[in-house]
Amino acid sequence: MKLETIAIHAGNHPDEHTKAVIQPITLSSTFERAEDGSYPQGYMYTRLDNPNRRSLELVLSKLESGADACAFSSGNAAGTAVFQALEPGSHVLAPDDMYHGLRNSLLLVFKGVLEVDFIDMTNNELIQSSIKSNTKLIWLETPSNPLLKVSDIRQISNIAKPKDILIAVDNTFATPVIQAPIFYGADLVMHSTTKYLGGHSDVLGGALICKENNTFWQKIRTIQQLSGAVPAPFDCYMTVRGIKTLPYRMKGHMENAKALAKFLDAHPKVEKVHFPGLESHPQYEVIKKQLCGPGAMLSFLVKDGEKAAQAVCNKVKIFTQATSLGGVESLLEHRASVEGPNTLTPKNLIRVSVGLEHIDDLVADIEQALA
Numbered sequence: 176m177k178l179e180t181i182a183i184h185a186g187n188h189p190d191e192h193t194k195a196v197i198q199p200i201t202l203s204s205t206f207e208r209a210e211d212g213s214y215p216q217g218y219m220y221t222r223l224d225n226p227n228r229r230s231l232e233l234v235l236s237k238l239e240s241g242a243d244a245c246a247f248s249s250g251n252a253a254g255t256a257v258f259q260a261l262e263p264g265s266h267v268l269a270p271d272d273m274y275h276g277l278r279n280s281l282l283l284v285f286k287g288v289l290e291v292d293f294i295d296m297t298n299n300e301l302i303q304s305s306i307k308s309n310t311k312l313i314w315l316e317t318p319s320n321p322l323l324k325v326s327d328i329r330q331i332s333n334i335a336k337p338k339d340i341l342i343a344v345d346n347t348f349a350t351p352v353i354q355a356p357i358f359y360g361a362d363l364v365m366h367s368t369t370k371y372l373g374g375h376s377d378v379l380g381g382a383l384i385c386k387e388n389n390t391f392w393q394k395i396r397t398i399q400q401l402s403g404a405v406p407a408p409f410d411c412y413m414t415v416r417g418i419k420t421l422p423y424r425m426k427g428h429m430e431n432a433k434a435l436a437k438f439l440d441a442h443p444k445v446e447k448v449h450f451p452g453l454e455s456h457p458q459y460e461v462i463k464k465q466l467c468g469p470g471a472m473l474s475f476l477v478k479d480g481e482k483a484a485q486a487v488c489n490k491v492k493i494f495t496q497a498t499s500l501g502g503v504e505s506l507l508e509h510r511a512s513v514e515g516p517n518t519l520t521p522k523n524l525i526r527v528s529v530g531l532e533h534i535d536d537l538v539a540d541i542e543q544a545l546a
């Protein structure tokens with residue numbers, strides 16, 4: 176089946192008793208045992224499993240063509256579960272341009288537990304030469320946050336496979352609609368479902384999807400169930416609801432993003448635009464092979480520096496100055512001041528999540544803010 180069909184039907188279990196077309200929310204924390212001690216529907220306790228979580232996991236694994244999925248209470252909980260599943264003393268290669276929350280998880284939570292090097296994941300020779308005898312994981316985020324750098328998943332997995340190194344891809348910016356990491360050789364896919372999958376900025380969540388249900392994956396399932404960073408049934412329902420329109424929302428998001436990127440690229444007050452849809456993008460050849468569209472995240476550098484960038488953020492009227500992304504409303508933010516003191520993000524960079532408003536209104540708003 177095609178993605179549009181999977182997004183609507185996979186994992187939805189219509190209610191047997193009422194014939195409700197949409198699966199109801201099962202809030203019960205516990206499930207009744209049969210006389211023989213078994214659990215007739217396979218559910219025992221909601222931290223371990225729940226009908227709405229199972230539905231969410233099913234649609235996620237189908238969307239990413241994976242073998243299984245684990246849903247978490249946030250994207251950070253999902254990413255952290257991968258780091259937790261590694262043996263202490265393992266070496267991890269992570270991107271130098273990466274979601275700051277997971278970067279800080281590696282730096283602060285796993286300090287003294289994992290060895291980490293942050294490198295440029297668009298430089299395959301550097302990746303090859305950074306591998307050590309204890310390297311167990313290459314963490315990719317592509318397109319990256321906030322510079323929209325693109326890693327060649329196939330090439331990097333060809334480097335990693337002979338050395339038994341896992342490849343995990345944070346696919347939050349791309350979504351399964353435009354990038355299929357498992358197809359290109361990834362072992363694990365991660366999402367902050369808070370973003371495009373939920374799609375309406377009203378529910379937090381995260382997920383991991385595996386290529387194979389192996390012993391490493393079983394360890395992740397154990398971490399999900401025992402650490403207990405699981406999403407509530409209502410949150411699972413909201414995320415499943417958002418996913419139904421994901422393929423169509425992405426079409427609109429991308430159409431708007433292409434037009435806005437083009438406008439910004441030609442604007443005299445803009446120094447540079449980072450967007451996978453521009454032919455000037457340094458990894459344009461990889462993008463043509465690996466992505467079915469440019470996504471709808473972009474960032475740009477304002478010519479007159481940090482103060483000028485902040486002034487643009489303060490002057491917009493339709494865009495909201497706020498962090499996060501992937502909702503129907505357009506957001507922008509001065510990224511360096513969100514990421515904190517150890518950031519490499521340029522001080523004059525504005526990150527934009529292009530929403531689904533009419534493009535003429537979005538362009539007019541940015542135009543008056545830059546004026």
Ligand SMILES: *Cc1c(COP(=O)(O)O)cnc(C)c1O
Pocket residue numbers: 249250251252274276277316320345347348366367368369370379380381
């Ligand atoms: C938001 C985000 C995360 C973290 O997800 P939360 O749901 O906020 O915990 C991880 N990676 C990327 C690329 C993100 O945008």
